[in-house]
Amino acid sequence: MKELLYYQDVMLREFDASIVRTGIDEANRYYVVLSNTAFYPTGGGQPHDTGTLNNVPVIDVEKIDDEIRHYMQGKLTALDGVVHGKLDWTRRFDHMQQHAGQHILTAAFVELFSAQTVAFHLGSEHVTIDIAIDAVTEQQLAEAEARANAIILENRPIETVWVTEKELTTYQLRKEVAVLGDIRLVIIPDFDYNGCGGTHPTSTGQVSALKILGTEKMKGNVRISFVCGQRVLHELAMRKKVLADVARQLSVPEIEAATALTKILTAQKHTEKALATAKESLLQYEAQALIEQNTTVVAAAFHQRTMQELQKIARTIVTQQADSTVLLVSQNDSKLQFVAAKGKNVTQSMKVIAEKILPLINGKGGGNDQMIQGGGDYTMTKEQLLEAMQNA
Missing domain, CATH: 3.10.310.40 (Diaminopimelate Epimerase; Chain A, domain 1)
Structure with a gap:
């Protein structure tokens, strides 16, 4: 595992490798197994990479038993011998930002409120963590977000190290690891020590920023939705567009949109109540x-x-x-x-x-x-x- 290219150099975007074998799975999907790869397979809450092998699209990557299968779009006639792999770097770096942001936010909740993360999902738009806590206040969310962004701004290194089970005792892990044998730790010095097989940037500054979007109850825990990096800008642009449209329709500056909307909704409730009373009177009259x-x-x-x-x-x-x-x-x-x-x-x-x-x-x-x-x-x-x- 430690020899895989995506672990050797997480910033590697292109590579050459030899085809070990090809195959078709039970769903009739063509796949290629390489001598080594920089394509990260789905796992640990992080989605797979995409990209190309000799300009043939790689649409899925999975680890099956001891091999990593690169599922290709179409047949494999263009692939033979040594191939050139190229990652969709925008997708990969986005996943790295979100995954590192999850480590940082999770560690912030542990540090501030002793609330462990029990589930993690990296979606195409938002990221979620489920924390083991009955309820969370707006103040707690603000404190955790501020702490996370402080760690990002400090641009601390994100280090990885492979250790044995015996060597684990020398690290203050956030939680126990579930794997055996060689164990990969992802470390943000003096903040977070955690066993993880995902990909992350080499420093917290590359996460850029983190923004909590909302919460919901989930099976006795609290699910927190957030975004990092470029997704923060996408989210800001979307919300700016919506707010500008609302303000335009209300004919008020954006900063006054909420107040104006409240006035309209209050007036609407009064109108609806008056209308209901009028309808009731009409029905009585008709009866x-x-x-x-x-x-x-x-x-x-x-x-x-x-x-x-x-x-x-x-x-x-x-x-x-x-x-x-x-x-x-x-x-x-x-x-x-x-x-x-x-x-x-x-x-x-x-x-x-x-x-x-x-x-x-x-x-x-x-x-x-x-x-x-x-x-x-x-x-x-x-x-x-x-x-x-x-x-x-």
Whole structure:
């Protein structure tokens, strides 16, 4: 392991190696095994490298048993003998920045709050760590972020060393290592000592910056999302664009956008409350108008009324008129909805009405003897459906 090129020189971007063998896996993917490689395989929370071998794209890299397989795009006719490998350096260096940033942030939480990291994931946009703590405050997040960025700014070296199990006792490890035999330690002097098989830059300054983005509860721990390096600039650019757009729509400077938005949302809540009150009054008025018809069967057709509104009108009427049956229909775009309800003195079950009219509109419905509701396709006009309900 220690002889692999990505461990020998983590900054190596191009290399030459001999093809040891080629093959096709069970998923019919072509792969190449080399005499040595600078391509890092997926592992330890860090994604694989990509790049080319003799200009043929390497799309995946995996360590299978004792060999590292380079999965190629297409067949292997262009590969033979000694090949020239070239990493997608933008991708590799991004992974190195994020992974080193994870070490630094993890160590900061241990140093400040004795909170160990129990899980790590390096995603394509954000990085996450799960820390063993019930809850974390904004103040704690700010302190950990400040400590991490201080370590980055100090540009401390990031060192690696291979040790045996016996030699581990000479290092103050952040946590116990799970591997046996030769063990690779990644060290930030006087700050973090940790067993790790991933790739990292050679100094903390190359991480550039670290920004915590948010937290969420995760199985009794706290998951923290963050970004490092170039991703901080991408995140800043995205948020700047969003903020500028919001400020433009609110016609205020960006610094006043939050205050302006709060005012609008408050006004909207008042408007929604007033609208709900007005709708309630309208429903009561319509119900009373139908009651004044003084008929045993109250029937009405509406346009663009919700099921809840139809039910409310029907309940109001049958509550006041125990001898009435209420039949209501609404056309909503290309759908029909209906409600049938009865007062307590009416013996006919409303289910009978539903059974007869649902097939007419390819509909579905539900309810009980006192009230049923349903809806279906616009196979007839709302007036025709209302007439069918009256004749049921």
